Amino acid sequence: MLDKSYYDKTDEIIAEHGARHASLIPIIQDIQAQYRYLPLELLSYVAKKIGITEAKAYSVATFYENFSFEPKGKYVIKVCDGTACHVRGSTPILERLYSELGLSQEKKTTDDMMFTLETVSCLGACGLAPVMTVNDKVYPAMTPDAAAALIRELRG
Amino acid sequence: MISKKVDTMDMINIKINGIPCQAPAGSTILEAAHASGIAIPTLCYLKEINAIGACRICVVEVKGAKTLVPACVHPISEGMEIFTNTKRVHDARRTNLKLILSTHRQECLSCDRNGHCELQNLCYEYAVDSNMAFEGEKIQYEIDDSAVHMQRDNTKCIMCRRCTAVCNVAEGVGCIGVSGRGFTAKIGSSFGEKLAESKCIHCGQCIIACPTGALSEKDDTSKVWEAIADPDKYVIVQTAPSVRAGLGEEFLMDIGENVEGKMVTALRMLGFDAVFDTDWAADLTIMEEATELLHRIQNGGTMPMFTSCCPGWIKFCETFYPEFIPNLSTCKSPQSMFGAMAKSYYAKKMDIDPNNIVVVSVMPCTAKKFEITRDDMSGAGEGLRDVDISITTRELSKMIRRAGLLFNILPESEFDAPLGIASGAGHIFGASGGVMEAALRTAAEVITGKSLGAVEFKEVRGAHGIKEATYDIGGTPVRVCVLSGAANARTLLEDIKAGKRQYDFIEVMACPGGCVNGGGQPFQPSVVRNFSSVSSMRAEALYGEDASMELRKSHENPAIKQVYEEYLEAPGSDIAHHLLHTSYVDRSEK
Numbered sequence: 123m124l125d126k127s128y129y130d131k132t133d134e135i136i137a138e139h140g141a142r143h144a145s146l147i148p149i150i151q152d153i154q155a156q157y158r159y160l161p162l163e164l165l166s167y168v169a170k171k172i173g174i175t176e177a178k179a180y181s182v183a184t185f186y187e188n189f190s191f192e193p194k195g196k197y198v199i200k201v202c203d204g205t206a207c208h209v210r211g212s213t214p215i216l217e218r219l220y221s222e223l224g225l226s227q228e229k230k231t232t233d234d235m236m237f238t239l240e241t242v243s244c245l246g247a248c249g250l251a252p253v254m255t256v257n258d259k260v261y262p263a264m265t266p267d268a269a270a271a272l273i274r275e276l277r278g
Numbered sequence: 279m280i281s282k283k284v285d286t287m288d289m290i291n292i293k294i295n296g297i298p299c300q301a302p303a304g305s306t307i308l309e310a311a312h313a314s315g316i317a318i319p320t321l322c323y324l325k326e327i328n329a330i331g332a333c334r335i336c337v338v339e340v341k342g343a344k345t346l347v348p349a350c351v352h353p354i355s356e357g358m359e360i361f362t363n364t365k366r367v368h369d370a371r372r373t374n375l376k377l378i379l380s381t382h383r384q385e386c387l388s389c390d391r392n393g394h395c396e397l398q399n400l401c402y403e404y405a406v407d408s409n410m411a412f413e414g415e416k417i418q419y420e421i422d423d424s425a426v427h428m429q430r431d432n433t434k435c436i437m438c439r440r441c442t443a444v445c446n447v448a449e450g451v452g453c454i455g456v457s458g459r460g461f462t463a464k465i466g467s468s469f470g471e472k473l474a475e476s477k478c479i480h481c482g483q484c485i486i487a488c489p490t491g492a493l494s495e496k497d498d499t500s501k502v503w504e505a506i507a508d509p510d511k512y513v514i515v516q517t518a519p520s521v522r523a524g525l526g527e528e529f530l531m532d533i534g535e536n537v538e539g540k541m542v543t544a545l546r547m548l549g550f551d552a553v554f555d556t557d558w559a560a561d562l563t564i565m566e567e568a569t570e571l572l573h574r575i576q577n578g579g580t581m582p583m584f585t586s587c588c589p590g591w592i593k594f595c596e597t598f599y600p601e602f603i604p605n606l607s608t609c610k611s612p613q614s615m616f617g618a619m620a621k622s623y624y625a626k627k628m629d630i631d632p633n634n635i636v637v638v639s640v641m642p643c644t645a646k647k648f649e650i651t652r653d654d655m656s657g658a659g660e661g662l663r664d665v666d667i668s669i670t671t672r673e674l675s676k677m678i679r680r681a682g683l684l685f686n687i688l689p690e691s692e693f694d695a696p697l698g699i700a701s702g703a704g705h706i707f708g709a710s711g712g713v714m715e716a717a718l719r720t721a722a723e724v725i726t727g728k729s730l731g732a733v734e735f736k737e738v739r740g741a742h743g744i745k746e747a748t749y750d751i752g753g754t755p756v757r758v759c760v761l762s763g764a765a766n767a768r769t770l771l772e773d774i775k776a777g778k779r780q781y782d783f784i785e786v787m788a789c790p791g792g793c794v795n796g797g798g799q800p801f802q803p804s805v806v807r808n809f810s811s812v813s814s815m816r817a818e819a820l821y822g823e824d825a826s827m828e829l830r831k832s833h834e835n836p837a838i839k840q841v842y843e844e845y846l847e848a849p850g851s852d853i854a855h856h857l858l859h860t861s862y863v864d865r866s867e868k
Contacts, residue, residue, distance in 0.1 A: 166469070175452030175453070175468070176453075176469065176477075177445075177452050177453060177454055177468040178446075178452060178455055180457055184459070
């Protein structure tokens with residue numbers, strides 16, 4: 123059971139968008155922005171509040187890669203692995219980040235909850251390939267070394 | 279030229295395979311073709327439930343269209359020329375079948391659905407076999423057999439979504455849905471939980487909607503064989519009204535053929551020690567329920583009162599509308615009343631140790647498998663479950679086949695006495711409106727103290743989702759409502775809460791059309807379901823039997839009078855309450 127504050131915050135978010143079926147996605151986007159993940163308890167709560175079944179809400183939330191039921195790290199790193207980034211060397215960057223952070227395809231978030239590493243299929247910035255983002259800030263023309271340096275910088 | 283008889287104003291002209299014909303405006307190609315004698319195959323489409331054009335098996339050619347179009351959702355237009363049987367169409371359907379097979383676990387020999395599988399039948403018709411399926415990745419899914427009534431095997435799922443649609447649209451439950459996307463998308467309970475932990479009401483409508491073997495009831499027939507083989511056990515079988523209205527379909531008889539006599543013979547040949555009728559207990563239910571209704575009316579009890587025969591509806595109410603639990607009749611269902619009486623009254627009468635009695639019920643229903651596991655279902659004493667094993671109509675047909683009984687040529691015979699004697703009122707319990715009508719026949723006469731002229735209450739009959747009527751019973755207007763399909767219960771309960779509707783007595787059955795269309799009834803493929811009302815046809819079998827009888831009112835049933843004289847004292851007595859009534863639980867937290 124989550125703390126009451128989570129539900130109060132969710133009520134606020136729902137009020138902002140209106141308790142309508144069509145508001146599901148903006149509501150859960152805001153919840154995820156608030157907590158860096160989408161707690162299942164809140165998804166269930168939202169479903170009830172806007173009058174859809176839990177199964178429907180779950181369908182929508184699992185359809186989009188962007189929603190995560192697992193808490194994410196303070197810094198969410200997205201390495202683009204679209205065609206342009208792939209041919210210009212995204213794989214070595216990804217591998218370097220995995221080893222630098224001790225992560226893998228299965229383990230996406232560091233134990234200290236600092237970093238989450240994901241791949242995305244295209245960030246729409248092919249001219250800047252290979253590209254990655256950290257909390258939506260874009261880092262163009264990356265190399266494995268530059269990525270490792272960025273991690274050290276973020277660790278402070 | 280074949281065409282439907284409809285007002286010509288609404289008809290438009292099309293050509294199907296070069297033959298001119300007419301069909302009502304607004305029809306889909308599928309409907310127009312069917313009216314012209316052509317069945318276009320479908321896998322995902324279910325009339326009024328699921329029209330999403332996803333499986334692409336129903337594709338046809340339309341002159342001038344660039345691509346093939348899905349007949350199930352494509353409307354006809356004036357002058358349209360449709361081709362349903364060209365090589366292009368056949369090739370496309372075969373390719374689609376091969377694609378479906380490439381991820382389908384093919385264990386057709388032992389699959390529960392063998393012989394009734396719509397995918398299997400199409401592969402046969404289109405000469406597609408497993409060697410032709412495309413090579414590719416297959417996902418191994420764990421079978422979800424957590425629930426008592428059914429299991430889900432996603433390796434046989436073709437993602438048609440008929441199950442999720444029926445769960446949402448007809449039942450208003452929505453406990454299952456798609457999760458994920460693309461190749462890894464799958465159907466399951468919300469939040470990835472097991473079905474047993476979900477809000478499932480066990481109605482089994484998803485099972486009869488499924489075109490393949492992905493969904494099936496839990497097979498409990500081995501328990502029945504075991505009980506019959508045990509010389510120390512006295513095995514009693516009871517059959518619900520709807521079983522006789524559906525069982526014949528398993529043996530290629532017409533839908534709606536009443537096979538009561540053959541069924542009784544078959545049960546005796548299977549080796550049951552006594553063959554009884556749940557309809558007897560339906561009469562008993564009416565005595566208790568009509569008495570309870572009158573008591574509530576006369577003593578200012580909680581109103582309106584809801585019937586409690588349907589375990590799917592009970593779970594629905596407990597889960598989604600616990601505030602209406604006080605409105606539920608406390609009467610057990612006929613299945614459970616029967617069991618409690620078999621292990622008390624009948625055991626005493628026959629001098630059999632109730633511990634050695636095994637009560638088997640044959641039900642059109644999968645929720646009955648859940649009902650027998652409920653708390654407060656041991657009327658005859660601790661450890662004496664009212665019903666020990668509940669099997670569906672389909673499971674009974676499997677037993678009959680395995681025993682080699684030639685069902686179609688079996689002679690007819692009658693149920694054993696006394697728990698096999700039932701009135702016409704008991705028989706009609708299986709149809710939506712039947713419980714209401716049976717209760718009215720008795721309540722009216724108990725209140726007025728005199729015999730009513732009319733026996734039939736036709737306003738509450740039929741397959742409509744919500745039916746209502748007001749009857750003057752002894753000077754008191756009694757407002758009744760009958761509904762089937764749990765989604766209609768949602769509508770009605772919301773209206774009652776909002777004060778928009780007022781009733782005194784409400785019958786609810788979770789399955790659309792009532793138990794005749796239960797989740798445990800024989801499979802009918804979508805090509806039949808989409809174009810005929812299977813529930814109405816089966817209901818006719820029950821109304822027909824009722825109409826042919828002298829004995830049509832529960833309170834006139836001599837076997838019922840006898841049981842009150844010898845054992846139960848009076849309807850609503852302490853002993854009747856102990857044996858025949860139960861309690862409910864608020865399940866809304868889950």
